[in-house]
Amino acid sequence: MISKANIQLVKGLQDKKLRQKYGQFIVEGEKSIAELLKSPYKVTKLFAVSEWLNNNQLELKQAQVFEVTDQELKQLSSHFAPQKVLALVQMPDWSNHQSKGPWVLGLDAIQDPGNMGTIIRIADWYGIDTIVCSIGCTDVYAPKCINSTMGSFLRVKVLYGDILKYAQAADLPLVVADFNGINIHKGPLPQKGLLVIGNEGHGVDQVLLDHAAYELTIPKFGQAESLNAAVSAAILLDRLKA
Amino acid sequence: MISKANIQLVKGLQDKKLRQKYGQFIVEGEKSIAELLKSPYKVTKLFAVSEWLNNNQLELKQAQVFEVTDQELKQLSSHFAPQKVLALVQMPDWSNHQSKGPWVLGLDAIQDPGNMGTIIRIADWYGIDTIVCSIGCTDVYAPKCINSTMGSFLRVKVLYGDILKYAQAADLPLVVADFNGINIHKGPLPQKGLLVIGNEGHGVDQVLLDHAAYELTIPKFGQAESLNAAVSAAILLDRLKA
Numbered sequence: 098m099i100s101k102a103n104i105q106l107v108k109g110l111q112d113k114k115l116r117q118k119y120g121q122f123i124v125e126g127e128k129s130i131a132e133l134l135k136s137p138y139k140v141t142k143l144f145a146v147s148e149w150l151n152n153n154q155l156e157l158k159q160a161q162v163f164e165v166t167d168q169e170l171k172q173l174s175s176h177f178a179p180q181k182v183l184a185l186v187q188m189p190d191w192s193n194h195q196s197k198g199p200w201v202l203g204l205d206a207i208q209d210p211g212n213m214g215t216i217i218r219i220a221d222w223y224g225i226d227t228i229v230c231s232i233g234c235t236d237v238y239a240p241k242c243i244n245s246t247m248g249s250f251l252r253v254k255v256l257y258g259d260i261l262k263y264a265q266a267a268d269l270p271l272v273v274a275d276f277n278g279i280n281i282h283k284g285p286l287p288q289k290g291l292l293v294i295g296n297e298g299h300g301v302d303q304v305l306l307d308h309a310a311y312e313l314t315i316p317k318f319g320q321a322e323s324l325n326a327a328v329s330a331a332i333l334l335d336r337l338k339a
Numbered sequence: 340m341i342s343k344a345n346i347q348l349v350k351g352l353q354d355k356k357l358r359q360k361y362g363q364f365i366v367e368g369e370k371s372i373a374e375l376l377k378s379p380y381k382v383t384k385l386f387a388v389s390e391w392l393n394n395n396q397l398e399l400k401q402a403q404v405f406e407v408t409d410q411e412l413k414q415l416s417s418h419f420a421p422q423k424v425l426a427l428v429q430m431p432d433w434s435n436h437q438s439k440g441p442w443v444l445g446l447d448a449i450q451d452p453g454n455m456g457t458i459i460r461i462a463d464w465y466g467i468d469t470i471v472c473s474i475g476c477t478d479v480y481a482p483k484c485i486n487s488t489m490g491s492f493l494r495v496k497v498l499y500g501d502i503l504k505y506a507q508a509a510d511l512p513l514v515v516a517d518f519n520g521i522n523i524h525k526g527p528l529p530q531k532g533l534l535v536i537g538n539e540g541h542g543v544d545q546v547l548l549d550h551a552a553y554e555l556t557i558p559k560f561g562q563a564e565s566l567n568a569a570v571s572a573a574i575l576l577d578r579l580k581a
Contacts, residue, residue, distance in 0.1 A: 211453075215567060215570065218563050218566070218567070219563075219566065219570060220561075221561045221562055221563035222559055222560070222561050222563040222566055223559075223560045223561055224560035224561035224562075225561070226561075247563065247564065247565075248563075248564070249562075249563050252561070252562055252563075282577075282581040315464075315577070317464055317465075318464070318466035318580050319462075319463045319464050319465055319466035319467070319468075319494070320463055320466075320491075320494055321460050321461070321463035321464040321489065321490075321491050321494075322489065322490070323489075324460070324461065324464055324573070325457060325460070327569075327570060328457065328461060328569060328570060328573045331566070331570045331573055331574050332573050332574060332577045335557065335574045335577065335578075336577075338560050339524045
């Protein structure tokens with residue numbers, strides 16, 4: 098049984114302002130939650146159907162656990178497919194995190210939460226542990242973004258701030274994708290850097306372009322005007338990490 | 340002013356069965372429609388606001404053109420952002436199309452229309468003119484898929500059928516992505532083939548795996564369990580076309 102206050106809380110966390118007010122966000126789905134429970138992330142409340150609770154030995158000392166019906170969970174969920182478990186999780190604070198790796202990803206005004214989640218998953222595949230988002234990016238803690246990461250939000254630290262300042266402080270050259278740079282099939286390619294992925298409609302901010310140490314271009318063989326941001330990020334990282 | 344019959348027709352074309360019954364599909368948005376009007380595709384009806392009609396000299400001999408208000412267009416549209424023009428287009432029949440290029444893409448049970456649209460756009464970027472979809476794939480003419488192609492549906496021929504039979508008839512080796520194949524960063528890579536992209540949840544069908552002449556693997560540097568289908572297609576094509 099779920100109280101009205103909890104329904105309101107979970108539904109409220111669909112909204113960025115309330116996420117920030119409560120410092121919490123939603124994680125859904127068995128796979129992501131299995132990984133979440135093994136991570137250092139702090140679960141505050143967990144809502145699950147009896148089947149899931151019977152199959153999972155929980156050691157959540159500080160979390161409140163609620164058994165709910167399928168119907169109740171459906172009411173809380175933003176998924177189309179039925180889920181068995183949903184957790185509220187405390188937001189981490191990565192604002193002072195400094196990456197130690199040779200590559201950091203910078204996202205400039207990425208608007209689509211599904212695209213941002215996909216990029217976080219790609220970063221995790223390529224072993225990138227830090228993403229710096231410009232203030233104009235969508236909120237990483239939006240349910241659609243967290244869902245799209247397929248659990249990778251647990252391993253990739255996403256912080257918001259000034260991409261140029263971060264690169265300078267980390268002593269990483271700015272690497273920007275555009276249409277007139279080094280052909281990534283030919284190189285030579287940089288060995289480290291902060292790779293900036295721009296907004297699809299408007300590209301990369303002019304200030305970042307002005308400070309780019311490297312401009313890279315994905316060669317085109319056909320006629321599509323562009324590639325989406327997540328696809329570009331994947332192709333570039335696959336070349337840079339090779 | 341738009342008639343009830345036209346509202347019903349456009350709304351009906353959101354549905355696969357009615358698209359097949361009428362042999363028509365919906366294209367939205369100024370950019371896609373500008374490309375559409377220069378293509379050999381046949382527009383049957385076009386709904387546009389007066390501003391768009393004033394700025395576009397139409398030579399649509401067989402199409403009916405309707406001036407509509409923003410409000411009426413919003414009612415027809417599946418987009419969140421307001422559009423200025425929407426067209427109904429006759430479905431082409433590519434069932435007997437044979438590609439002449441060295442690479443064809445095969446999609447095995449791809450379910451998400453946005454993902455499929457993104458793959459069509461990637462194929463167009465890499466100059467692939469033909470995609471063979473297994474019967475289990477989502478419908479390419481779903482509005483969400485057509486929107487996601489960003490106009491590339493006009494250049495890439497998408498047909499439904501048996502991927503293995505197509506490869507054999509076209510004399511192209513089957514190339515399949517999995518976890519134990521040739522590392523694409525090392526090669527050697529095939530020079531031509533039918534590259535099969537599988538369903539994210541279930542991978543590539545066993546029959547196709549059994550007939551694969553090449554298995555390719557995207558090397559992983561981090562911990563994400565997998566990459567999405569469109570992202571995998573992009574990384575593989577970028578290596579195969581280099």
